Amino acid sequence: MRNSGGAEKKRRKLTQRVQFKFVLAFFTLIVALLGLVDTYPIAASRDLVASEKESSLLSQAGVISASLSALDSLSSDAVGQVMSLLDIAGLERIIVTDGTARIVYDSRSPSDGGKYALLSEVALALDGRQVFWSRFADGAFTSRAAIPVYSSRGLSGAVYICERDESQAELIISVQSRLWMISLVCLAAAMALTVVFSRALTARITRLAEAMRVVRGGDYAHRIKPEGNDELTELSEEFNDLTERLETTEAQRRRFVSDASHELKTPLAAIRLLADSIIQSEGMDEATMREFVADIGSEADRLQRTSEKLLDLSRRDAGAPRALSRVDLGEAAAATSRLLTPLAAKMGVQLSCSAESDCLVTASEDELYQIVFNLAENAVKYNVEGGEVAIDVRRGEKRVLLTVEDTGIGIPREDLPHIFERFYRVDKARSREKGGSGLGLSIVHDAVVSLGGEIEVAAREGQGTRFTVSFPPAAEEGGGEL
Ligand SMILES: Nc1ncnc2c1ncn2[C@@H]1O[C@H](COP(=O)(O)OP(=O)(O)OP(=O)(O)O)[C@@H](O)[C@H]1O
Numbered sequence: 001m002r003n004s005g006g007a008e009k010k011r012r013k014l015t016q017r018v019q020f021k022f023v024l025a026f027f028t029l030i031v032a033l034l035g036l037v038d039t040y041p042i043a044a045s046r047d048l049v050a051s052e053k054e055s056s057l058l059s060q061a062g063v064i065s066a067s068l069s070a071l072d073s074l075s076s077d078a079v080g081q082v083m084s085l086l087d088i089a090g091l092e093r094i095i096v097t098d099g100t101a102r103i104v105y106d107s108r109s110p111s112d113g114g115k116y117a118l119l120s121e122v123a124l125a126l127d128g129r130q131v132f133w134s135r136f137a138d139g140a141f142t143s144r145a146a147i148p149v150y151s152s153r154g155l156s157g158a159v160y161i162c163e164r165d166e167s168q169a170e171l172i173i174s175v176q177s178r179l180w181m182i183s184l185v186c187l188a189a190a191m192a193l194t195v196v197f198s199r200a201l202t203a204r205i206t207r208l209a210e211a212m213r214v215v216r217g218g219d220y221a222h223r224i225k226p227e228g229n230d231e232l233t234e235l236s237e238e239f240n241d242l243t244e245r246l247e248t249t250e251a252q253r254r255r256f257v258s259d260a261s262h263e264l265k266t267p268l269a270a271i272r273l274l275a276d277s278i279i280q281s282e283g284m285d286e287a288t289m290r291e292f293v294a295d296i297g298s299e300a301d302r303l304q305r306t307s308e309k310l311l312d313l314s315r316r317d318a319g320a321p322r323a324l325s326r327v328d329l330g331e332a333a334a335a336t337s338r339l340l341t342p343l344a345a346k347m348g349v350q351l352s353c354s355a356e357s358d359c360l361v362t363a364s365e366d367e368l369y370q371i372v373f374n375l376a377e378n379a380v381k382y383n384v385e386g387g388e389v390a391i392d393v394r395r396g397e398k399r400v401l402l403t404v405e406d407t408g409i410g411i412p413r414e415d416l417p418h419i420f421e422r423f424y425r426v427d428k429a430r431s432r433e434k435g436g437s438g439l440g441l442s443i444v445h446d447a448v449v450s451l452g453g454e455i456e457v458a459a460r461e462g463q464g465t466r467f468t469v470s471f472p473p474a475a476e477e478g479g480g481e482l
């Protein structure tokens with residue numbers, strides 16, 4: 001109880017953290033975006049106004065300068081007369097200096113005549129340059145321009161004009177404040193949406209985490225109902241796939257364990273029964289007793305074979321390393337054929353083996369023998385009196401091929417997809433009677449796959465079976481550990 005409370009608390013904390021990170025990331029993104037939206041148009045329109053001011057002020061100064069250029073020398077009276085003829089209403093201040101920067105006209109304080117204009121713009125204009133300067137501050141655009149005045153005798157002075165524009169500045173400020181207002185509303189709306197979305201998102205993530213916990217607890221049948229159509233939906237579907245596989249693997253494992261114990265239990269029960277019969281039947285004749293003991297021996301054999309195969313499978317499942325070398329598949333086939341000849345003779349089956357030389361594959365020797373032996377043994381065991389078994393090994397274009405073909409009882413079509421499953425037998429009674437445990441082909445299959453090979457089966461009920469195994473050929477330099 002306490003444990004689940006702790007887990008719940010942990011999960012809530014995790015959800016909150018994810019939610020917080022999500023909201024923070026969005027908040028930062030939205031603020032950055034709005035900041036850009038707010039500052040860029042304002043900066044651009046300020047630049048636009050400044051360049052418009054530059055051209056208008058310089059042309060106004062140019063007009064004044066041109067009007068004064070008719071004067072030989074710039075005296076207060078003459079300049080005053082010229083200036084009175086000009087419309088200078090929009091300007092805040094106009095200063096005209098002579099060539100020595102002495103003020104000969106000042107629209108703001110006519111009494112300043114005679115003083116020197118200590119203005120950098122004037123100094124530059126007297127140097128023959130056109131100067132413009134503008135600033136947007138304190139709710140106004142302040143702009144200044146200065147240009148030289150030329151008379152027929154050369155540079156005779158400078159014109160300095162200054163303008164303060166509050167109406168354009170007001171416009172920009174009002175646009176700016178509206179943008180800020182809109183941004184604030186957008187920010188609030190985006191934040192509200194982010195919180196709502198993040199809740200929905202984290203709720204789904206939590207559901208996923210919860211489902212993982214349930215499956216980890218052993219409920220492999222648990223599935224998530226995928227919602228929406230996004231990455232989380234994909235993740236949920238992946239999770240469901242994974243869980244389904246887990247469920248299948250778990251079911252296979254259980255079936256394997258129960259099949260294995262059943263396989264071991266049956267011969268043990270038979271041994272027990274036979275032993276009890278011997279003990280309980282007093283005065284049993286020797287021939288019957290021998291028969292019973294022989295049966296006990298064959299049941300013990302079956303037990304041994306099954307447990308060896310189970311051990312082999314579990315070693316393979318655990319991925320135990322085995323020594324690989326360049327092994328001749330032809331030799332393995334010939335040796336197997338020799339080994340199976342007595343059984344074939346007993347069954348009345350004709351066994352033949354043909355092999356090309358140098359059919360080398362990289363494998364562990366045992367593994368290769370196991371593959372050929374299991375296939376050939378089946379071909380002999382599941383055959384009919386007078387039937388044939390042909391083992392053939394040859395080098396194909398890119399693979400080394402092993403074919404084991406028989407004219408035996410064949411395998412029904414519906415059983416073909418299952419024959420490589422552990423403990424699968426087409427005819428349980430018949431296989432058992434032949435001492436089979438249903439593990440041979442699954443060992444063959446696993447061994448072939450682990451050697452990079454492929455196995456195929458073609459069979460027809462009553463007309464025989466053909467197993468074809470292809471291996472990659474051994475490289476020039478073989479050997480190693482897998
Ligand atoms: N050549 C074949 N012809 C007909 N049926 C076959 C042939 N090979 C395999 N089978 C069928 O496939 C089943 C599985 O074969 P497998 O070799 O795995 O098990 P087994 O021969 O019964 O037992 P084990 O090989 O473990 O002693 C067999 O029980 C048999 O029914």
Ligand SMILES: [Mg+2]
Binds near residue numbers: 374378436441
């Ligand atoms: Mg077999």
